[in-house]
Amino acid sequence: MTQPAIIPIIEQNPKAYRLFAPIVALLIAANIAADYLYTLFQNTAFYLSESALFSSYWILFVPLVLLQWRWMSSVEKRYLQLSITLLIAALHLVTYPGLIRLLSALFYDHTFAYWPSFQFGLSAYLVQSLVIYGYGFAVMASKKSIQSAAETIEAARVEPAVFLQTLLVKDGANTQTLLVVNDIQYFSASPPYVTIHLSHKKYLHTATLKALEAQLDNGIFVRIHKSCLLNINTIVSVQSRKNGDYDVKLTDQTILRVSRNYAANLKEKWPARPQVSLK
Structure with a gap:
């Protein structure tokens, strides 16, 4: 004893x-x-x-x-x-x-x-x-x-969170590709899959946005719509629609809509990035 x-x-x-x-x-x-x-x-x-x-x-x-x-x-x-x-x-x-x-x-x-x-x-x-x-x-x-x-x-007391750094996805019938998470621009829901968007290519992945959101750094990947999870490091500008919604322009000129229900979360995290500005 x-x-x-x-x-x-x-x-x-x-x-x-x-x-x-x-x-x-x-x-x-x-x-x-x-x-x-x-x-x-x-x-x-x-x-x-x-x-x-x-x-x-x-x-x-x-x-x-x-x-x-x-x-x-x-x-x-x-x-x-x-x-x-x-x-x-x-x-x-x-x-x-x-x-x-x-x-x-x-x-x-x-x-x-x-x-x-x-x-x-x-x-x-x-x-x-x-x-x-x-x-x-x-x-x-x-x-x-x-x-x-x-x-x-x-x-x-818990150990510091370990976020997902890479993602293994199928690229064709018999090929798998290892993606660097920080290279991903955004995820969009395509039930029963999730579409992974890079600047040059898209991939289908068998997961849900909710599951991915729990594994990703929420200081970088932010939900902007119920069907879209965005890497805020890829934002070039944010433009208000005057109705509570916003449009975000990414580095590849892609424009995505930010739902008013998620705008506050984006505003909280995105202005911390010095390379962009809110309009």
């Missing part, structure tokens, strides 16, 4: 991992300082060892944040990621009183009971747990969205 494409930042970057422990230590120190200030305002006794013990809530973020990111990296569905986030937050709140009980049994004269510690953790740290793990969920979800968008763009 391949490793998930998105893994925790602290696994990708050892420096980030080294910063994680000092941040937790700073939060513990801030928690102890807050307890001390509270006792000052309330004029009650302050016990450093007890404050440090109950500040162990922050230590649990080290393994549980790693666990959250690893589990979330293995799923794609947003609701599953949210479920994992809520599960990790609940696991934190459930584990916290157990950690207090264990540490107090090992290092303190008095062992704190599980249930009162759980109630304290629920009232003191529920919001913090949801906010911190919720932030992890938001970061992971945004990374997944960015990755998904990038994969969609990559999947939609």
